Amino acid sequence: MISYAVRRLAAGLVLALLVTAITFFLLSFSFDDVVLSLVGPGATPEILEQRANSLGLDRPVPLQYGEWLLGVVQGDLGVSYFTNEPVGAAAISRLTVTLSIVLFALVATAIIGTALGVMAATRAGAVDRVTQSVSLVGLVVPNLLLAIMLVYVFAIQLGLFPATGFTPLTTDPGRWLASITLPTIVLVIGGVAGIAAQVRGAMIDELRKDYVRTLTTRGLPTRTIVLRYALRGAAGPALTVLSLEFIGMFSGALIIERVFALPGFGTYAFNSSLQGDIPVIMGITLFSVLLVVTVNLVVDLVGGWLNPKARAL
Incomplete structure (x- = not known):
């Protein structure tokens, strides 16, 4: 290793x-x-x-x-031509903002996408169709439109979360969590579909293999077979998709940061490129x-x- x-x-x-x-x-x-x-x-x-x-x-x-x-x-890494700010320190501070959103979103995407994929693979019929329909919402609705909708409903109308801005974790953990909730939800909805579809396909392939039938004939519970054996076999392809989802979330953070006015890595990259x-x-x-x-x-x-x-x- x-x-x-x-x-x-x-x-x-x-x-x-x-x-x-x-x-x-x-x-x-x-x-x-x-x-x-x-x-x-x-x-x-x-x-x-x-x-x-x-x-x-x-x-x-x-x-x-x-x-x-x-x-x-x-x-x-030098200093900025325009602000004389050390590049390393500035990039790390902005990267912290972006990663606090992306990593939360990635973990939630992995959990929700895996659960939906397993349900779709093991429960044919209506459950499978409903699960696939729910997971495809993220592919149909653009992140920009989804972000605007969430801000309007949960920030402006209901006042449950701040519409813009970012509070560091060290300043106020509660306000920090509130400031990243809506951006995280946007990324999760956009990423769940890919994970769910990959897990579903990989799980269906695993459940058709001979070792699954052997374990079934030995009397092992279906839950144990699915979660302990088949899911591990299906995890490889799902991990690959998850890494691609991370890259997509990270590179697409600019849109989220612009909508929610977050001082993140994407905004920093955009402004420095313009200058x-x-x-x-x-x-x-x-x-x-x-x-x-x-x-x-x-x-x-x-x-x-x-x-x-x-x-x-």
């Missing part, structure tokens, strides 16, 4: 290196525009040249990337890739534990 984890981790680090290198190379085409936005449109060529020199943007691109990578190894804030964009790229790599590594390890044959792949 250790060598399996090391191989996956090494592949993830190589991916992070490639993605950040390509991103920096593409950003290099906008260096002149970034300098112009910093000094203003009326700046003389001399001022533009001095500003580019002070930022180090007039040096060869491979050298700039190498210096940035060296800073990353030393724990320094052309190169250190921030690079920091966001690095954090995003490492987060995806970490999630995939965890999924691979859990999948390898559930199915030892996967470790040899």
Whole structure:
């Protein structure tokens, strides 16, 4: 298992290196525009040249990337061109907001989606049809529309939750939970359908296998067979879909954050992209890739534990 984890981790680090290198190379085409936005449109060529020199943007691109990578190894992601705020600290504070929503939503999605999938697979007929219909709501209703509906009903009309804003957990746990409830519900409704459908299909395949019939003939209760044996066999494909759901939730957090006015990672990435804030964009790229790599590594390890044959792949 250790060598399996090391191989996956090494592949993830190589991916992070490639993605950040390509991103920096593409950003290099906008260096002149970034300098112009910093000094203003009326700046003389001399001022533009001095500003580019002070930022180090007039040096060869491979050298700039190498210096940035060296800073990353030393724990320094640079500072924002526009706010002089350290990129690492700023990104982590915004990432905390986004992950507090996404991780809650992911856990709820896994529990609800698995329950619906198991019910649909084991109870044919009306229960199966109703379960599938409920799970498909998330595919039909766009997240933006769903978020607006929830704000109107539960925040404006009923006043049960705040319509916008975020309260840190350390400030007030109750208000923090209230501030993430509606965004979490939006993500859960959007993600349940994929998990439920995958679990249902995988469970149906598992329940048709010979070992299930053998266990049934030995007199084991159906509940035990489904939850202890068949569900474990069906968990591998479901975990893959769950990792994709996490990536989808994380990348789609911008819409949720804009609707609920949350100071999250998506809003931070959007604003820095509009400004052309190169250190921030690079920091966001690095954090995003490492987060995806970490999630995939965890999924691979859990999948390898559930199915030892996967470790040899």
